[in-house]
Amino acid sequence: MTHAPQIRIPATYMRGGTSKGVFFCLQDLPQAARVAGPVRDALLMRVIGSPDPYGKHTDGMGGATSSTSKCVIISKSDVPDHDVDYLYGQVSIDTAFVDWSGNCGNLSSAVGPFAIANGLIDPARVPDDGIAIVRIWQANIGKTIIAHVPMTAGQVQETGDFELDGVTFPAAEIQLEFLDPSDEGEGGGAMFPTGNLVDDLEVPDVGTLKATLINAGIPTIFLNAADLGYSGTELQSAINDDKAALAKFETIRAHGAVRMGLIGSVEQAASRQHTPKVAFVAPAQDYVSSSGKQIGAGDIDLHVRALSMGKLHHAMMGTAAVAIGTAASIPGTLVHAAAGGGEREAVRFGHPSGTLRVGAQARLVDGQWTVTKAVMSRSARVLMEGWVRVPGDTF
Structure with a gap:
């Protein structure tokens, strides 16, 4: 009996706020996974290690919690006045399911740093020192997020003294602006969908x-x-x-x-x-x-x-x-x-x-x-970068 070898996919494991996730550039995914559908979902579930009836994610990158069972796909944006598209998948731990219905506000803080580090932002708009402004199109919900990313000597500054409860160590502060954050969801709708405050x-x-x-x-x-x-x-x-x-x-x-x-x-x-x-x-x-x-x-x-x-x-x-x-x-x-x-x-x-x-x-x-x-402040940090491996018969 023959077995398919593992394939390698470039990826970055990042903390964003009080969450962690596996980040991909869209063009680095296998061709069949560059579009939404069962192939993409199968790939991301295998990366995370789901579904896992043991609830441990021992055979994947997930952390067996809702905060650590996440994947992000980033690409250059075709939306006017935006730099990158940010697509977020919440991977279920014990069932074969990836939920694309919403955003992750915590991982939003890692999108700007990832985009800069991977050359997805026009270099002319990224200062050597100071604050880089990254305009993010949140593709799940069709909303704009503006990230204020600190830069030092031409690199994203990750270390600092900003403390965030729920994160053990301090890091550099990243301010996020969520523009017009109401009306989220398929087809939009009122901020108060029933018309009532209570x-x-x-x-x-x-x-x-x-x-x-x-x-x-x-x-x-x-x-x-x-x-x-x-x-x-x-x-x-x-x-x-x-x-x-x-x-x-x-x-x-x-x-x-x-x-x-x-x-x-x-x-x-x-x-x-x-x-x-x-x-x-x-x-x-x-x-x-x-x-x-x-x-x-x-x-x-x-x-x-x-x-x-x-x-x-x-x-x-x-x-x-x-x-x-x-x-x-x-x-x-x-x-x-x-x-x-x-x-x-x-x-x-x-x-x-x-x-x-x-x-x-x-x-x-x-x-x-x-x-x-x-508006809120978060922090983000690269934990590991290189390649994730998944069995070739995953999808």
Whole structure:
């Protein structure tokens, strides 16, 4: 019996924010994987090591968490006034599935550095020292991200003293601007798809919950922690070790997705695992982060905990942070109420690993809320570069 040898594909393993992923240039992929479809999905799943019934990703580059089971494909952009196209795939851990329905805000911070290092940006626009501006077209959702990438001596600066809760070591700060981040999703739609700032979300076997359903950064369902029996200061184990709680959150997510018009029936939720997100909020209070850091109520405006791919996130997804900042700036949402009300264009919230500040500029236009820009800081670093190998009979 003969076996196909492995093939080598140029790739870069990068951390972006509190996530990690395998980055590819589109032209480096095998010809059949340069277009969307089952061949591309099969390739990326094999790179990550999915589906893995053991949930370990031992035979792949994935880290067996939603934050580390990601792939990114970058190419020069044909969209006017943009440098590169950024396509993001969230790879399921234990099922044969790649979700292309949304963005990864954390890995967005690594796109600019990757594009510069791989010669995808006009050299005339990249200073030897200072800040390089990279205009990114987020191809999953059709939105613009502007990355401010620090440069030193003609190279992307990766080291620095910027600290990001959820990341162990400091690095160089990369500021991201998410332009017009609302109306995400197939076909667009209103920022508040139901037309309400707060809805009564009826969930069989759970009850009726107050919910803010918002499309900003990523479709997100915000709930009150108290309505779920939580304080809002929970760490990962409190949720992820509770199978009943995870099942309840998935039921809420499925019914919320239907209410938001993202799917037609709850049965379709299994084929849309990446979106929407479910998050719960609570007023500011003292707590201890997962690293043992004491955080006072006066250091934050509110608490937010969010689930990604069926598990409580160890920190906060970047796109969900955009949703948090946007909702916090709009009076009447659950997030705004948890933050204490009042006018605000920025909010600092507590998450399991610490705190994060995000700004958003929202305004009411003809009776509809819109957000023009959300801003946050992240960092990124190349962890390894070279080639990934996959068996030649993968696709």
